[in-house]
Amino acid sequence: MTDPLPFDFDEINYWSELKLEIVEKYGSAYTKAFKRFPKLKKYYIDGFSGAGAHVSKTTKAQVEGSPARALKISPPFDGFHFIDMNPRKTSYLQTLCEGRSGVQIHTGDSSAFLIKTLLPTIQYKNFNRALCLLDPYGLHLDWEVMRLAGQSQAVDMFLNFPVMDINRNAIWSAPDRAPQDGIDRMNRFWGDDSWKQVAYVPSRQANLFSSPDLIKQPNDAVVTAFRERLKATAGFEFLPEPLPMKNSKNAVVYYLFFASAKPVAKKIIEDIFKKYR
Numbered sequence: 217m218t219d220p221l222p223f224d225f226d227e228i229n230y231w232s233e234l235k236l237e238i239v240e241k242y243g244s245a246y247t248k249a250f251k252r253f254p255k256l257k258k259y260y261i262d263g264f265s266g267a268g269a270h271v272s273k274t275t276k277a278q279v280e281g282s283p284a285r286a287l288k289i290s291p292p293f294d295g296f297h298f299i300d301m302n303p304r305k306t307s308y309l310q311t312l313c314e315g316r317s318g319v320q321i322h323t324g325d326s327s328a329f330l331i332k333t334l335l336p337t338i339q340y341k342n343f344n345r346a347l348c349l350l351d352p353y354g355l356h357l358d359w360e361v362m363r364l365a366g367q368s369q370a371v372d373m374f375l376n377f378p379v380m381d382i383n384r385n386a387i388w389s390a391p392d393r394a395p396q397d398g399i400d401r402m403n404r405f406w407g408d409d410s411w412k413q414v415a416y417v418p419s420r421q422a423n424l425f426s427s428p429d430l431i432k433q434p435n436d437a438v439v440t441a442f443r444e445r446l447k448a449t450a451g452f453e454f455l456p457e458p459l460p461m462k463n464s465k466n467a468v469v470y471y472l473f474f475a476s477a478k479p480v481a482k483k484i485i486e487d488i489f490k491k492y493r
């Protein structure tokens with residue numbers, strides 16, 4: 217066994233700990249449901265896996281990350297794909313997975329790997345299915361990943377919709393002053409720039425001589441439109457109301473989306489979300 221590259225564990229907030237609990241609970245229900253379909257292969261995909269361990273900001277204790285929790289689930293998944301662009305984290309994760317078969321760890325950009333290599337192999341017609349966690353810190357994901365996942369009809373997806381990054385870097389009260397980098401990242405996440413029509417509406421005060429000001433819309437409008445987009449454009453049929461993850465000041469840090477092609481998946485996650493709303 218080689219020593220992992222040194223790094224400091226990420227400190228995570230309590231809302232990240234809640235997300236971990238939710239994904240673990242759903243993962244347990246997910247693999248159990250496959251007992252009735254022994255011919256189907258079931259995979260776990262963690263697009264932003266981290267190192268597999270964190271430190272809790274609240275208690276300072278070590279907390280198991282999403283890959284470590286997925287590995288514990290019983291009955292087990294048939295295979296695991298962990299992706300992170302930080303080589304120190306994937307190197308540590310490698311040591312956590314020592315002795316475990318069916319684990320693939322990829323160091324690099326998640327979107328590129330998922331679009332080109334992994335998601336095209338997960339298809340309803342291929343008799344395989346996947347539970348996929350897409351959990352970036354911010355707008356670091358390409359819409360094509362979500363579209364492929366939806367089109368496959370074979371992926372159940374958890375998605376972190378990063379409203380805090382969006383409000384800090386892309387959707388501003390003065391749209392013409394928003395940073396270009398944030399707008400580009402938002403376009404990539406959304407798949408095009410149609411979010412602007414949802415995020416801003418013209419004020420009524422415009423007259424013949426002035427162009428209307430654009431009024432920034434509340435988070436709800438953007439979140440609702442994104443949910444609709446996951447349904448209509450990506451093709452996920454079953455999407456419960458996303459779960460707002462709030463900080464101690466009651467501000468929403470991100471929305472936890474869940475999307476699936478199966479009605480039973482929606483029912484299970486709604487029962488879990490209910491306990492956390």
Ligand SMILES: C[S@@+](CC[C@H](N)C(=O)[O-])C[C@H]1O[C@@H](n2cnc3c(N)ncnc32)[C@H](O)[C@@H]1O
Nearest residue numbers: 264265266281282300301302325326351353356
């Ligand atoms: C919120 S953390 C993941 C936490 C992990 N899913 C968990 O719950 O234990 C986000 C991770 O994404 C990684 N990351 C950031 N940008 C990335 C990218 N473009 N592709 C792959 N990983 C990325 C970071 O190194 C970080 O470990």
